[in-house]
Amino acid sequence: MAANKEASLSTSGLPGQAESPVDMEEWLHMYRQMFRIRSFEEQVNQLYTKAIMPGLAHLYIGEEAIAVGVCEALNKTDYITSTHRGHGHCLAKGASPDRMFAELLGKDAGYCRGKGGSMHIADQEGGNLGANAIVGAGAGIATGAAFSAKMRKSDQVAVSFFGEGALGQGLLYEVMNMASLWKLPILYVCENNLYNEYTPYKQTTAGEISARPAAFGIRVEEVDGQDVRTVHYTARRLIEYARAGHGPAFLLCNTYRYHGHHVGDINRTYYRSKEEELHWSTERDPLKMLATWLTEQGAADDSIINQIEKEAHAEIQAAVEFGIQAPYPDPKEVDEHVYA
């Protein structure tokens, strides 16, 4: 199968003649990654409904192609910053689901010893500088990481994932301005899932989104965020561009979250229709789209896809079990780690 390389494609975002195509093995790997995220999030939802998980969580289901398509174009030593909807970014950057579940459940074995939880999960070894519960704040930190990478001449790139709601934050424009002035190696990835919480983004966002980074002289590409192949090829190009010292880039991904703003957001008809939800989950699903394409290419069939899903499901199942069984932190940890 490895030899079965993708032929040159003409769809926008897909590789031109000169670019090296992606192995079918790699697409299968990305399918697995997307499925792991979906399976992880479905478990999170269950932990919430069964009242096992403290607090709330924001599910990434529907948006998997973005985290996976982008992170597969990164090195382990590259940085990302994430958001309140951050489990997908964290997994895609290489975190292991058992320690993630432990964190979400407030356990000592969690990535942050149970002190961060869903909205602050971070994985220093994997280059994830953290989810952030302040909308837009990750863009500042990622720009700082890119600044530091440039100062240290380290060849690292930083990626900041954020929802279109962050377009309302002045911080984003301040740091994009500096990133462009100083040619920082950063990719801003805007996940436009159409809603700032419960408000359609059209009500909050004037003009064209892509015109905003463009005004700072930042290279912008807009892609179908449900198509992992387009996301990946475009991200690869923009990350290479940033790494080569040409400056920041902005990747606008059009996407949709299938579930509520958070796990408790059940009745949504006052802000979006059931038909709209159904359209995205049936016609625009990133997993289905990739599976269909892989099958068409002869790179996969139902049994291969089923096998991947079965393995991933088992992994996530074991991970959630690990999280549930893991002990809580010792009470004496409460005032540890305030200062270094």
Place this chain on the structure above:
Amino acid sequence: MSTHKTSAPATARVSRANGEPVHNKAEREITMAQAVREALAEEMRRDPRVFIMGEDVAEAGTPFKVLLGLVDEFGTDRVIDTPISEPGFCAIGVGAAMTGMRPVIDIMFGDFLTLTMDQIANQAAKIRYMSGGKFKVPIVFRTTLGATRRSAAQHSQSLHAWPSHVPGLKVALPSTPYDAKGLLKTAIRDDNPVVYFEDKMNFQTKGLVPEGEILIPFGVADIKRSGTDITLVATSSMVYVALGAADKLKEIGISAEVIDPRTLFPLDKQTLIDSARKTSRAIIIDEGYERYGVTGELASVIADGAFYYLDAPVKRMGAMDVPIPFSPALEDLTVPTAETVFQAAKTLCGRS
């Protein structure tokens, strides 16, 4: 006697009774501004990860000229002029600190802390804790405090109580050139976010400072003047106000001890308590707004630790609870002066 808060001598000849180790190096008289510059230059020479970022910090050396000349030695790669984007460059500092650098972020006026509080209080202060101790954020936010510069309500505030309120931050506020140098060098080497305040009225104040290495540990108060009858705990330039008051008190036979905590967090509670136990009376003098302020916190430390030794309630003297007015006739009324402290101390000592 002037009512102006900076009526204290221009040269900071204050003792270091609590003292740092005696230095063999030559001591020279330099200004607060020179001391700050010297600390930065020494740390930047020592550690290539240290850099300075802020508005007009490079060729202009800040509007206060404190950083003048640093760019000549370290270049614009390490002394970096930014757009007027306080949240933005503070955020870049935080991200850089998390990934191996040691930024010193220049916030021109302490009043602009209002714009940066998400970066300082929600990001820098919490990242270590939220990550379960994985990340550290070694960053210094250098800014100013202090009224009586006729700069009105948005350029005169002393907001050091704000970061002092937030776990995860350290706060230093030197009163003398010696302390300015020693505390800034310590701040830069600290692995935690430190907010460091200089009184903008004191940049030309002179004092003896040794050449080369001085590191003042955080959480060690300094007894600026020893006394037996009343304790005056004073921060930043209020130390000079307290020393001025102590001079006047001496004339009427009252011996005042003047203590400068130097860092609000960590706080050297014991030195404050010991002094109050000895003198049995205490006044806290600070230029932040009096209500819910530093004076309240320090007064409670003394009330708690020296209760059975006190002969009078602990007195608080902060800035008047009004936005700082422009008119000199009004502005001077809003901050403690040597005269007002003298009067309060006299009353506390039962002398009318």
